[in-house]
């Protein structure tokens with residue numbers, strides 16, 4: 001039995017239905033090689049990442065499995081329709097089908113809802129017996145001990161850069177309850193983590209040098225993360241992760257992170273306005289600590305990025321300028337600016353439904369560009385989009401980059417420059433290229 005597991009690409013934009021394509025990728029995504037590792041041995045498995053490979057609809061295959069995110073859901077449906085038109089059975093799963101199982105069911109033979117560990121084998125067995133059901137729902141969060149290691153042997157590493165970074169999970173679930181985030185709904189509010197020895201063995205088996213810890217938050221249990229970081233020290237690797245702001249005040253934690261090879265840290269700062277943070281239920285963030293946190297990050301010598309979200313009702317109109325002032329004054333190396341998005345299931349989504357403020361309800365989160373899917377209280381949706389685009393232009397213009405970024409002497413500094421140039425390139429596509437450096 002031949003199984004094809006597909007990672008769809010995404011459209012370039014709402015009005016540009018070309019698929020995003022890359023010659024090479026830097027990040028070795030986890031989903032496909034991991035799903036392959038859950039596959040019983042009687043299946044002959046092939047992996048296709050549509051972002052770097054073409055899909056051959058004529059290839060002989062018995063079953064196609066597609067992993068779906070909201071952003072790639074429309075291309076995913078096209079792929080599914082293409083195979084089904086040739087009589088091939090298609091199954092789907094992933095974060096999008098958790099929330100939109102009925103929609104996905106219109107394009108495939110069976111939909112997995114929840115984590116794959118308990119769904120994958122029954123779905124494959126039923127496909128082999130010709131008895132697929134329409135929906136398969138995972139009973140609850142899966143135990144993370146003894147997970148199989150991803151099948152990297154199935155990837156063509158010529159399609160990845162020399163400094164390729166392997167995504168690896170050390171935990172699932174998130175203990176926080178942010179107003180705008182839907183992650184806890186499909187991964188749970190309980191923070192589950194993998195044994196340190198499992199993570200280290202997976203790292204060694206991959207033979208990689210660079211890793212991204214693909215967790216909702218890396219340090220949901222601080223003691224556990226510290227044990228893991230201790231075990232990383234002798235391996236001499238470089239790694240990146242995401243964790244909450246308050247941990248950046250913990251000198252011991254930060255020092256251990258640096259010694260164990262932390263290269264880049266991503267943090268959800270979200271807003272520099274305390275009232276807006278309270279509206280988001282972002283409890284770990286305290287504006288009065290921001291100065292000290294940024295100083296600690298600079299002292300630790302790691303490259304870091306801050307995420308921001310704009311569009312909350314209580315946000316002052318000056319928020320764009322004051323955020324830029326903050327970033328420039330503190331010479332923040334990398335920042336990402338997002339329009340608040342009403343993801344289904346979140347308290348923010350429910351409020352927008354209740355107040356009749358949702359826009360383009362069929363397509364929330366489907367487009368990769370800066371897009372506003374609700375009516376903001378203080379301005380028009382287009383104005384919010386424009387303000388966020390302007391943040392990219394102002395932050396990633398060459399003058400701003402040269403004034404913020406250190407002369408690249410360390411690997412962390414080089415990482416910051418690389419991310420700035422790649423963000424600049426992405427932002428040029430998202431905003432107007434011609435006036436990019438005029439600010």
Ligand code: B12
Nearest residue numbers: 029030031067069070092093094095112115116183214216
């Ligand atoms: C690492 C990560 C990234 C990385 C790498 C992504 C990559 N391409 O590999 C980076 C930082 C680049 C990234 C970017 C973005 N990300 Co991201 N990311 C993650 C993160 C933290 C982990 C993903 C991962 O590797 N998981 C490990 C694998 C094994 O899990 P999995 O893919 O979910 O698969 C499991 C199940 O879903 C299921 N399953 C999956 N497929 C299938 C198929 C079948 C048939 C079955 C039965 C089961 C099944 O089984 C698996 C094992 O349990 C998740 C959040 C999280 N904690 O999961 C967000 C997440 C996937 N990202 C998300 C988003 C929105 C984005 C961005 C669009 C954000 C933005 N605005 O720019 C971009 C898109 C970039 C792009 N086009 O690639 C959302 C997707 C939500 C959705 N409804 O689709 C998530 C869920 C976070 C969230 N906020 O909810 N991301």
